[in-house]
Amino acid sequence: MRANLHQIMKPVLFLLAFLAVSILSGRETGRDFLSNRFTKPETYDQVTSKFDVLGYSKVAESESIELWINHETTSIRVLDRRTGYVWGDVLEGENAYNDLNVSWKGIARSALLIEYYNERGILAVRGSADKLAKRSISQIPDGAAFRVDFEDLGISVGFSIRVEDKCVVFRLNSDEVSEESGYSLGSIIFAPFFASSVEDEIDGYMFVPDGPGALVRFSQASNYSNWFEKRVYGKDYSIENLTIPNDLRAGRPNDFLREEPTVLMPVYGVVHGVRQNALFGVITSGAEYSSVFAYPAGVLSEYNRAGVKFIFRQRYLQPTSRSGAGVQVVQREKNSFDAEIRLFFLEGREADYVGMAKFYRTEFSEELFGDSADKEARGESELPLAVTVIASDIEKGLLGYGIMSTTTAEEAMEIVRDLQELKVNSIRLLMEGWQKGGVHGNKISGLSFENAIGGREALIDLARDSRERGYELILVDNVTKVSDRQININREVGINLSQSSIFEERDNKDLWLHRFYYSNVKLASDYILEKAAGLAKLGFSNLALKEYGSKLYGDMTFNKELPRNEAQNLIEKTLAQARSSGVNVYLYSPNCYTWRYASGIMETPMNNSQYLFQTDTVPFLQIVLSGVMEYYTPYMNNSFFSRNDVLKAIEYGAYPSFVVTRVDNYEMKNTPLWDYPSTKFEDWKEEIMRIYFEMKEALDPLIGSRIVDREVLGPGVVRVDYDNGLSIAVNYTESRYESEIVGIDPRSWKSFERVNVNYGVGGL
Structure with a gap:
């Protein structure tokens, strides 16, 4: 009796604990909308520029803007001819702000900042306005070409600034960098203080693409301990150390912490006066080797400033022992790429984060969506409901391991019938763990089917049923982030610059699966194409790929190096070929270079990282995707089910998504699925229907x-x-x-x- 009571109460206690954690963390409070998970009202204060072009020379112009340069310092000004607003970096002369030291005053007036390493791997910075720098500026069509020689460092850099319509284009070609001594180039930033402002002297904000989007509003200087800086498309695991952050600074393990949002789009923005003046930056070359930064007032200086850093070298951990100890060393060979960023100057109703998103969606439609820009015109008229069914996984037994069936193919069919009887007419049924070995035990190198859920024939029957009954069956696979049971560690794991396996490890070593490996991207791409072709032959039309579209890393196996930019090209080529084989591809929180190949986006970010200096969350991502792409919420029965979450999904236009099983969660206690708090379909059916039909009523007219x-x-x-x-x-x-x-x-x-x-x- 005691054992039975324990089995009955365990899932209830688990869910109550989960709800308590959610409430204590502020997920559902009466004034939750005042937090930085939401957006604050605008003030629309009128803004006037503090800059002029005295002492500057006009070098190029278009109908919209003029480019002016100070030949002595390389400082730039941009005059918006439509509004008369002058964009600049920092004030000079007696009106200048004095919180910058002599070195940083020079950097602030520079058109180029370099970060460089000495022979001991110590990082330092210089600007093109530095007194020791030798500068030359020459006229080119529509702009100027620069050559900056840091003679004492032996580093020389050439770059250009041009005007096109309403944008200024900064470009540095890889072959325009030379290094002749013990110093090596780390990174470069174009015009590091351009569009900066001091504290809250003007109304405005910086926009960064953190998750769906985040604002950092101009405010008085605060003692922030850090600033925003994130790699575009996430970390490069072939170089950077791979850790899961534990920012609670407590003794507990990080097993329950979620991975923070990444930068999915190579953009940023600055607004000076909402719906008056805005700068919108788009990285058009070298995004895979860049990061977006934003410094709020109080971090290093009283200036608010944002921009892009192009990374040519970085430090990485070189192990010196088998225990993992090591030393930080600098990349020997610099990354080979051309760096280019376009700064667009927006005015009027375009001059806010909404205008930036619309501009990006329109002006970069071909790059983002290709021929799928009219995807929604295929006739979908009812809100789709995404239901992920977990079919099976490995399970600990008395003697070794077995397979636990959590939802058979026939039971998945019954779930669909239940939903259709309840008048859900548009269903995306995603099945995870359909392969032999389940979610965490299947071999990624081959196409297989788990007998415990019915085997290949049962899944083929499910695919046939989906065609007859009018729902989409989508098989979920992950060939990127896997357990040691799924991969040959000696042959299939990605290799980083220190010639070690790329893996991610949790703090708690008592967990069954505390380490996950990242596969060799070449092999992963081959496996995807083989599986797509095999599934198409069997009559399966849809494949959802976890991690593959969101994790961008190269492979540094000696003499077989695949750098990050080539890995991106390979991923795009693979997705295009998979689609051409007759399989529609769905991706999870994918980077924007994959969107044109995707039929839908799962687990769309709905919150930013919530750093203290981030004042607002904004749906920049959702505005870009709206009307073009199906995009779904995170699982709404797994941390996204509060009333405010449902309202936010409606506001953001995101489609509902749930994860379910046929078995009770306590039955999965000996599987890696143990940390799902509640997934039993029968327990959630009523709530799924309530949430779905409310969202359907709201969003059907907007599809x-x-x-x-x-x-x-x-x-x-x-x-x-x-x-x-x-x-x-x-x-x-x-x-x-x-x-x-x-x-x-x-x-x-x-x-x-x-x-x-x-x-x-x-x-x-």
């Missing part, structure tokens, strides 16, 4: 439409406009919201037809 505007009407109240003339307003607060346009009940939403009204600068 295939693009977001064209978003306005925070007040704290916790947001209006989102679509290009089909409809708007949806969401009220996260405990009070009813009323305006001349719309009234919304507490913690609710309302859709309405937009009237043809000029809202003005401040919206409603």
Whole structure:
């Protein structure tokens, strides 16, 4: 009796504990909408420029902008001819701010900053305005060419600045860098203080693509211990150390900490006066070797500044013992790539994060979406529901290991029938653990089917049923991040620069699977193509790939090196070939270079990293994707099920997603699935239906439409406009919201037809 009671109570206690953690962490409080997980209202204060072009020479112009350069310091100014606004770096003369030391005053007025290493691997910085730097500037069509010789370092760099329409283009070709002594180039930053501002002297913010998007509003200097800097497309595991952060600074292990969001798009922005003046930067070459940074006032100086760093070398850990101890050394060979960034100058209603997202979606449509830009026009009229079914996994037994079936193919079919009987007409059934060995035990090198869930014939029957009953069956695979049971460690694991295996390890070594390996990207790509071709022959139409579209790393096996940029090319080629073989590909939180090959995006980021200096979360990513791509929430029964989460999904236009099994969670206690708090379909069916039909009512009229505007009407109240003339307003607060346009009940939403009204600068 005691054992049976324990079995009954365990999943209940597990769920209660999970809910308690969620509440204590602030996920569902009455004023949650005031946190940086949401967006604050704008103030729309008028902004005037503090800069002029006295002492500068005009070197290029277009109908929209003029480029001016100070030949003595290489400082630049950009005059927006449409508004008269002058963009610059720092004030000079008696009006200059004095919190910068002599060295940084020179760097702040530089068109180029370099980070370099000495022979001992110590990092230092110099700017092109440095007194010891020898500079030459020559006129070229539509701009200027620079040559900067840091003679005492033996480093010489050539680059150009050109004007195109309403953008300024900075470019440095790889062959324009020379090194002749013991110093080596680490990285470069173009115009490191351009578009900077001091504390809160003007109204505005910096935008960074952290998760869905984050704002760092200009404010008075604070004693932040760090700044924002993240690699575009995440870390390069073939060079960087691979750790899971434990930022709680406590004695507990990091087993429950989630991986923080990464930078999926090579963009950033700065706004000087909302809907007045904005700079939007897009990295158009070298994104895979770059990082986006943002320094709020109080970090190193009183300036707010943002930009892009192009990384030619970095330090990495060279092991000196089998225990993992080692020393930090600098890359011997620099990364070979051409660095280019375009700074677009936006004005009026384009000059905010919404305008940036729309501009990116439109101007870079071909690069982002290719021929899939009209994907939503395929006739989908009802909100899809994504249900991931976990089929099987390895299980500890008295004598070795076995396989536990958590949902058979027939049971998955029954789940679909249940949903369809409840009037869910558009279903994406994702099946994970269908391979022989289950989720964490299948060999990634071959196509196989787990007999415990019915085997190949049962899955073929499921595919046939999906065609007959009108739902999508999507098989989930992961050939990138795997356990030691899934891979030949001597042959299939990726190798980093120190010639060690690339792996990720949790703190708690008592866990069954505390270490995961990253496979060789060449082999992983081959396996994907082989599986796609094999599945297509058997009648399977859809394949979802975990990690492959979101983890970008090379392979540094000696004499067989595959650098990161070539790995990106290989991934794109592989996805294109997989699609051409007749298989639609779905990806999880993928980097933007994969979007054009994807039929849908799973686990779309809905929150940023929530650093203290990040003031707002904004749906920049969702605005870019809207009307073009299916994008789904994280599993809504696994940390994204609060009322505010549901409202945010509606506001962001994200489709619902759940993960389920047929068995109780306590039955999975001896499998690697033990940390899922609650997945039993019967327990969640009613809640899935409640959430789905509410979201369906809200989002059905908006399917295939693009977001064209978003306005925070007040704290916790947001209006989102679509290009089909409809708007949806969401009220996260405990009070009813009323305006001349719309009234919304507490913690609710309302859709309405937009009237043809000029809202003005401040919206409603």
